[in-house]
Amino acid sequence: MTDEQPDHGADQQERVAVIVLAAGQGTRMNSDLPKVLHPLGGVPLVGHALAAAGRLEPQRIVVVAGHGAEAVRAAVAKLDPDAQVVLQDQQLGTGHAVAQALPALDGFSGKVIVLYGDTPFIGDDTLAALTSHPADVVVLGFEAADPGRYGRLVTGPRGLERIVEWKDADAATRAIRLCNSGVIAADAGLLRDLVGRLGNDNAAGEYYLTDVVGLARDAGRSAAVVTCDESETLGINTRAELAAAESAFQTRARALLLDDGVTMTAPDTVFLALDTVVGRDAVIGPNVVFGPGVTVESGARIEAFCHLEGCHISQGASVGPFARLRPGAELGGDVHVGNFVEIKNSVLDEGVKVGHLTYLGDADVGEGTNIGAGTVTCNYDGVMKHRTRIGARVFIGSDTMLVAPVSVGDEAMTASGSVITEDVADGGLAIGRARQVTKPGLARRMMAALRQKKKERG
Incomplete structure (x- = not known):
């Protein structure tokens, strides 16, 4: 995103920039992983x-x-390269923290939103x-069921007068139920000025963004509160809060x-990601897990106990039960992928059938092809795919082993139990197995000898 991008018809004053504060360690998570990288809904x-x-x-x-x-930095680059x-x-x-971000907004004019x-x-x-509120500084507040130690928003006839931290509040202020979320919006130029005047004359020796409200009011600028439901302001500080947030996310997703017309036979057992897309009249069975990057078109079926990630499933396709689609799996219309099938970085054209017990990795499969049970594309030589x-x-x-790189032409066949190491021409039948040799009576004699040996050992 750059300033040169079109404003989609918006007035210049409605231009928006966003600062996301993500520097905290999150000590209460008891983790080596930065707090903001803990997963929720399949993404950090x-x-x-x-x-x-x-x-x-x-x-x-x-x-x-x-x-x-x-x-x-690495996670953000994947999530939003811009x-x-x-x-x-x-x-x-x-x-x-906001002061560190402001140089990156040099030359920007418009509203700045600070998120967490x-x-x-x-x-x-x-x-x-x-974004649209006309006040010079806008703070997001919420009515807390249990205000606890939240900062309080003190309002008056002229809007938001000040933000008071709990430790600095008297009894009357602590009785206020309107609490501070920390989210703030202000004009970019004003925010630069106010942040530049912040002091750290407090017990923690820190520069508090909340102090910009008082500075703005002292300068004769307006300040206001926008309110939201308390559930929107839920912050994650502990593993327990992360688990509660995951539950809330899944319930909402x-x-x-369901409202969009998707059938889920056991919704509470289905786990979705932030970017999961499922079309109307698709059917999702119980115990299905969606990782990031999954699109399921209308009318497709995902049977029980499937795990999907980074894949696209077209209209009329069916997957599972007990199937796994990994990143790069592209299923065309009316494709059938059955039980205990794994597909990775492969394109299956319309009408392909992969019934059971098969691995297709780094493969392209043409329309109407039937893949027998136990087939494996041997795609890795120990160094390269x-x-x-x-x-x-x-x-x-x-039970065909296709040793890549290898091609099988249109309307060709492979015999069961074959190891295919050479290309197969259109319409050809490939047989890649040793000739069967049968030793009459040998099985009976071997079993008798083994039983006798077992008996002698007691």
Whole structure:
């Protein structure tokens, strides 16, 4: 995303940039992994903030990393290659973190939204309200069922007057139920000015972003509160909170699919990812797990106990039960993939049937082809991967080993139990197995000798 991108008809003042704060260590997670990289809905926590930011069509996204910065940088590069990552060497508070991001917004004019990499559920309507509010500084607040130690938002006739941290609040202020989420929006120029004037005269010696409200009011600027449901502001600080967030995410994701016309026979056993796409009238059986990057078109069927990741399943296809589709699996219309089949980085054209007990890796399979049980594309030589190409209307006999790189032409066949090491021409029958030799009576004599040996051993 750059400033040169079209504004989609938006007024210049509606241009948006997003800062995502993701520098914290998350000590209560008791983990070597940075907190924002713990998975939720199949992607790192920070991926949810990036996805929400992306839906605003921002001109720039800046992620502030600190603890585990290189790992965070690598994850962000995969999630949103256009996002810029900056480093906060010392964690000196949220205001200090924003200060590290502001140079990356040089030349930008418009509204800046500050989000948090460990707060995954802020909704699109809430972000739109923050973006469009006319106040100079807008803070996201929520009515807490148990306000606890949250900072309180003190409002008056002129809007938001100040934010008071719990430890600094008197009894009357602590009785306020309107709490601070930490999310803030302000004009870029004003935010630069206010952050530049932040001080650290407090017990922690940190620069608090919340202090910009008081600075703005002292300068005669307006400040206001946009409110949302408390569930949107859920922050993740512990493994227990992460587990609760996963449960909340899955419940919401399942409900959305059901509302969109997807059949799930046992919804509570289906696990979805943030980017899972399932078309209307698709059917999903029990105990199906969706990893990232899965698209299931309308009318497809996913039977019980399947694991899907990074794959595309076309209309009318059926998968499972007990099948695994790995990244790069592309299933055409009316393809059937049966039980105990694994497919990776392979394209199956329309009408292909892979009934059971088969591995297809790095393969292209033409339309109408039938793959027999026990077939394996031997794609790895110990150093490099090689591709197998199978034509249209081919019959691959059971227990065929296809040693890549190898091609099987249209309407060809392989005999059961064959090891195919050479290309097979169109219409050819390939037989790659040793001639059978039968020794009359030998099995009976061998078994008798073995039983006698066992008996002698007691």
